[in-house]
Amino acid sequence: MLSRKTARLERRRRLGPLGVLTHVALVIWTLLVMVPILWTFLASVKSEDEIFGDAWSLPATPHWDNFARAWEQAHIGQYMLNSVIVVAFSTFGTMLIGSMAAYVLARYPFRGNRAVYLLFVSGLAFPVYLALTPLFFVVQNMGNVPVVGPLIGLNTHAGLVLVYIAYSMPFTVFFLSAFFRTLPTAVGEAAMVDGASHTRVFFQIMLPMARPGIVSITIFNVLGQWNQYQLPLVLLQERDKWVLTQGIADISTAAGYDQDWAALFAALTLAILPMLIVYTVFQRQIQAGLTSGALK
Amino acid sequence: MLFNRYRRGLFITSFLAAPVILYLVYVISPYVQAFYIAMTDWRGVTATPAFIGLDNFVRLFGDSIFWKAVTHNLALLVLLPLITIVLALFFAFLLNVGGPQGVGGIRGSRFYRVVFFFPQVLAVAVVAVLFQQVFRPDGSGMLNGPLMALGARPVGFLSDPGVAFWSVLGVLVWQAVGFYVVLFSAGLASIPRDMFEAAQIDGAGRFSLFFRITLPLLWDTVQVAWVYLGILALDVFAIVWVMTDQHGGPDWSTTVMAAEIYRNAFQYFRFGYASALGVVMFFFTVGFAVLSLRVSRRERIEY
Numbered sequence: 001m002l003s004r005k006t007a008r009l010e011r012r013r014r015l016g017p018l019g020v021l022t023h024v025a026l027v028i029w030t031l032l033v034m035v036p037i038l039w040t041f042l043a044s045v046k047s048e049d050e051i052f053g054d055a056w057s058l059p060a061t062p063h064w065d066n067f068a069r070a071w072e073q074a075h076i077g078q079y080m081l082n083s084v085i086v087v088a089f090s091t092f093g094t095m096l097i098g099s100m101a102a103y104v105l106a107r108y109p110f111r112g113n114r115a116v117y118l119l120f121v122s123g124l125a126f127p128v129y130l131a132l133t134p135l136f137f138v139v140q141n142m143g144n145v146p147v148v149g150p151l152i153g154l155n156t157h158a159g160l161v162l163v164y165i166a167y168s169m170p171f172t173v174f175f176l177s178a179f180f181r182t183l184p185t186a187v188g189e190a191a192m193v194d195g196a197s198h199t200r201v202f203f204q205i206m207l208p209m210a211r212p213g214i215v216s217i218t219i220f221n222v223l224g225q226w227n228q229y230q231l232p233l234v235l236l237q238e239r240d241k242w243v244l245t246q247g248i249a250d251i252s253t254a255a256g257y258d259q260d261w262a263a264l265f266a267a268l269t270l271a272i273l274p275m276l277i278v279y280t281v282f283q284r285q286i287q288a289g290l291t292s293g294a295l296k
Numbered sequence: 297m298l299f300n301r302y303r304r305g306l307f308i309t310s311f312l313a314a315p316v317i318l319y320l321v322y323v324i325s326p327y328v329q330a331f332y333i334a335m336t337d338w339r340g341v342t343a344t345p346a347f348i349g350l351d352n353f354v355r356l357f358g359d360s361i362f363w364k365a366v367t368h369n370l371a372l373l374v375l376l377p378l379i380t381i382v383l384a385l386f387f388a389f390l391l392n393v394g395g396p397q398g399v400g401g402i403r404g405s406r407f408y409r410v411v412f413f414f415p416q417v418l419a420v421a422v423v424a425v426l427f428q429q430v431f432r433p434d435g436s437g438m439l440n441g442p443l444m445a446l447g448a449r450p451v452g453f454l455s456d457p458g459v460a461f462w463s464v465l466g467v468l469v470w471q472a473v474g475f476y477v478v479l480f481s482a483g484l485a486s487i488p489r490d491m492f493e494a495a496q497i498d499g500a501g502r503f504s505l506f507f508r509i510t511l512p513l514l515w516d517t518v519q520v521a522w523v524y525l526g527i528l529a530l531d532v533f534a535i536v537w538v539m540t541d542q543h544g545g546p547d548w549s550t551t552v553m554a555a556e557i558y559r560n561a562f563q564y565f566r567f568g569y570a571s572a573l574g575v576v577m578f579f580f581t582v583g584f585a586v587l588s589l590r591v592s593r594r595e596r597i598e599y
Binding site for chain 2: 022023025026029030032033034035036037039040043051052053054055056097098100101103104105108110116119120123125126127128129130131132133134135136138139162163165166167169170173197198199202223226227229230233234244245246248249251252253264265268271272275276278279280283286287290291
């Protein structure tokens, strides 16, 4: 009779050489992921001469001034602030009106419910590129609307926020209405009997109960809107309005021979490092949020 | 009672008004307009563009750049899901099942899962700039530096028309794999451990563990992954636009439909032509979605 230990040894023997290969394969992919990122971090503290010297050399002394130039002269600070402002408002707006729509569509049967739901969800199937040209003119025309026009036309952050909210609707409504459908009805009904309004039931009972779903889809939207490049490229053409992704892409595409490469690497580092730190801290929630979003 | 019905209706209307209006204005109306603009010669100068029917489409089919873009999208549609899923399945299997301690995670599997997912949280535009530097054609590039130090000729990762497309594919796979490792790991976690243990006690090696148990039980998740990666392949833009030379590679060797839409609309101001391209892209996407739904439905019946 085999003891547990010999059974384990037996298994290990059978999987032996492959066990080593397992780690080799995993370490190789780890390196493939990390080396380009670390190489960029390294280059961000090199001098211009060192960048054009040996690609793998270590900097003689760290050039922290690269970061100062990226932040100030390449306006990375400004672009990052723009991104933060836009994403803060657009995510909040997406979650607020997206959950309102999802809740009503999930819990209130009324004539046309199905049609409105399908209208939202149909957006999942369309490539955004089809809408790109007309969208540009829609936003441009928004600029002619009396009073609020100048706030929501082309080259405005509020205009971009509205576009982000609208394009986040399909997935947000799709995901959250499936989620609201699974919540129990009893608590809400009891509150209604006690005289709570529909609105109050939503904000004080359903929304708190839906928290896991809300967290997942918020993460999904924050990342998606923060990383957006295509829409701002079309809708924000004035440099001081740009978001971070535009700023980073521009430093490299507009490059001439007098390009400040050291500042480019510093700018890249400034765009990557905060994301990696935030991700490492919240990795459980982020992985769970993004994958549950994809699996719905 | 009547008052209650009224209040209920008011509530529904007030909750749906903002999302529906926003969605109609910014999403539905542009999509509808695009189909009309695709049949005009609109270049943004005249207020009322001339209706030209299907002329844009006829021109499109004679446009060699368009065909290159389509070819690249189709190549990505096949290769990106295939390579990404194979790699991700392989890693997910190693991380979750094939540990040398027997069934169960191998040492450090949490660490690997965290690191593999890194690229997923980076903006595509940032990844594009990052790899533009990695692929630099001279000795200052991360890859060409060591190559040239060894005395080899530098590779034109982005400047050689025969190589550039593969560089694009490589970056897309690099960014996608981690997400699907986590996705498949989540799927594997829901498979009862006993099943693997029983198979192992019966003498199953890694290969039969993978092909006889893991793969069949994960098949639904694999299909989801395939659809997502397929849509990603049809939607590629920033990697091509930002990373490759001349926004589409030397001799259009990396251009894709989305890049040609952007180029035609916002560089050449051919709004009609760009919209026609958008319509073609739309049919590709819908066609792909319908096809993958049918394929997966058929298989579900067989089960």
